[in-house]
Amino acid sequence: MVVIGEKKCLNSELWHACAGPLVSLPTAGSRVVYFPQGHSEQVAATTNKEIDAHIPNYPSLPPQLICQLHNVTMHADVETDEVYSQMTLQPLTPQEQKETFLPMDLGMPSKQPTNYFCKTLTASDTSTHGGFSVPRRAAEKVFPPLDFTQQPPAQELIARDLHDVEWKFRHIFRGQLWNFFIINLISL
Template identity: 90%
Template sequence: MKLSAVGFGQQVPEGEKRCLNSELWHACAGPLVSLPTVGSRVVYFPQGHSEQVAASTNKEVDAHTPNYPSLPPQLICQLHNVTMHADAETDEVYAQMTLQPLSSEEQKEAFLPADLGAPSRQPTNYFCKTLTASDTSTHGGFSVPRRAAEKVFPPLDFSQQPPAQELIARDLHDNEWKFRHIFRGMLAT
């Protein structure tokens, strides 16, 4: 979930895939995942892609996969677009990329990477917690380790008794969740 004072994302017409906030996407993908920037040269492996598609759709690789005997085993491409998504049923995050194969002559040209697009943003501070039924009950609260709360949440106003604030979180599917952040502990004086 992404915590914010203002919701991210805009309404997307029905049937279109909504792109995810980069920080939220990276938090779900994990720290070992990084995406190439727009304008980068990448290597595309058609056979590996076909095998991934077959595995994700539970079909045999040869059953419905077109055969292109003249297609090379790898293609040098330029990345034109990257969008980040999450599967509606499994919450698995994935990226959709638009690639353009480069001709033999284009591959020979000197390549100086240009910053053509904004790099994807890795989250700086986050923590993970699997919410249970009691976390989403009418009480609207869940326990968070103090260090995580201090690192991730906006600072509490300790002049209030008890110190509290409302947090609005949006999940991968842009559902809004409201929680009350209350400090319950001893303050050092």
């Protein structure tokens, strides 16, 4: 996470890893099409409005607006870790829409990290007594190399989540155990 002024910005690679490989964001300066009715429906659906609640309708607005994108920020919901982006748009006048526009690029490609491993943790994975297993191939690809002169080979790893919370793990190789790497939670 990067702090700009008072605003915290999420790590782009981590955000994209959570968003998935099919997600790409337009860059500032791009032209985008905004659908007010679809946005209104999305807001109504995500704010837990009752099914019978009236979705606002703006008859004077066109069904779509061509806009200039001024800013994109990446966020993660504090409760669910669901990632989303917030965009600042400015509608273009009919004259601005007619002007020739050459896009700089077709959007920000997904900045998926090349070396990562995803695992949804269960309650038993995060208990202080146990640990969780990572396939050896994934551990060798993602984690720093272990010193195999130690018995057992181990190291401490520090990871940060989407909300910049630091997690400490003990990375232990137990070659006799299904040829997996074991990660034991040290502290929260």
